[in-house]
Amino acid sequence: MNHYVQPDEFAGRTAVVTGGGSGIGRAVARRWAAGGGHVTVVGRRADPLRETVALIEAAGGSADAVTCDVRDAAAVDTAVDGVAERHGRLDVLVNNAAGNFVLPGEELSPNGWKAVIDIVLNGTFHCTRAAARHMLPQGSGAVLNVIASYAWHGHPGTVHSAAAKAGVLAMTRTLAVEWAPRGVRLNCIAPGPTETEGASAALWPTDTARERVLASVPAARFTTPEEVAESAAFLIGDRAAYVTGDVLVVDGGQWLGKSVYATEPSGA
Numbered sequence: 001m002n003h004y005v006q007p008d009e010f011a012g013r014t015a016v017v018t019g020g021g022s023g024i025g026r027a028v029a030r031r032w033a034a035g036g037g038h039v040t041v042v043g044r045r046a047d048p049l050r051e052t053v054a055l056i057e058a059a060g061g062s063a064d065a066v067t068c069d070v071r072d073a074a075a076v077d078t079a080v081d082g083v084a085e086r087h088g089r090l091d092v093l094v095n096n097a098a099g100n101f102v103l104p105g106e107e108l109s110p111n112g113w114k115a116v117i118d119i120v121l122n123g124t125f126h127c128t129r130a131a132a133r134h135m136l137p138q139g140s141g142a143v144l145n146v147i148a149s150y151a152w153h154g155h156p157g158t159v160h161s162a163a164a165k166a167g168v169l170a171m172t173r174t175l176a177v178e179w180a181p182r183g184v185r186l187n188c189i190a191p192g193p194t195e196t197e198g199a200s201a202a203l204w205p206t207d208t209a210r211e212r213v214l215a216s217v218p219a220a221r222f223t224t225p226e227e228v229a230e231s232a233a234f235l236i237g238d239r240a241a242y243v244t245g246d247v248l249v250v251d252g253g254q255w256l257g258k259s260v261y262a263t264e265p266s267g268a
């Protein structure tokens, strides 16, 4: 039982969540539907999307799925136009689809660089542009982009992802100012280490790596997709109506806790 859910918070509204077949995307989709909104989950593989829809419907929510690769601008337009036509409006877009693997920069092939930039940076633009064509005439809408704190502090092994997510952050801030007069808000969320299959496999594939990541989090734990979704629900809902162009960091203090000085509490 989630005590934060108000069953009518998002009633009558429609959201699109990319990468909605797993992890944070699935949790955000479920959270939106629990608040009474309709959600369309978008992703490359039909089966995981169908599972998300089934989970939402089993809980009494409203959802459907569209398979689409966010790298394909024309396919994105078709998918997003279809959602707006079926529901008469589009209120929220969550750009969650991502691709990632950790690799030293000098070992990254041009094609590896391109794959991640295409999914994260170009895909986010394609979806945002497609959504804006409905939100701007409507005079309302909220876009939430899932990034990571290495968008601003960088991190070894993530040059492709960090560059892409830095671009998404710049895109968010730029469009937030352009579109604020027309009622469309854009924000980012920067989750820290989140227990999902995708992140675990890509970012802490071994027990040693997992321990190292855990040791870097002042809150001394991983987060869950559901916990991240709660912060997402705030940013895409009316409680954040005056918040635009900002980043909400949900990382247990990870990026701020990077000091290497001896910082034992006095008396310890």
Ligand code: HXC
Binding pocket: 098, 099, 100, 101, 102, 103, 109, 110, 111, 112, 113, 115, 116, 119, 147, 148, 191, 192, 193, 194, 198, 199, 202, 203
């Ligand atoms: C080195 C790799 C690689 C790896 C792919 N490549 N995986 N190089 N190590 N582990 C290279 C390939 O060799 C190829 O280059 C190029 O990348 C494209 O690979 P493809 O497999 O053909 O591409 P594609 O099928 O489009 O797959 C895209 C992908 C893939 C990004 C590579 O991993 C993907 O789609 N992932 C989606 C799910 C995911 O990654 N989730 C994790 C998100 S977690 P060459 O030169 O050989 O042709 C996340 C959290 C971040 O983002 C924040 C945490 C705090």
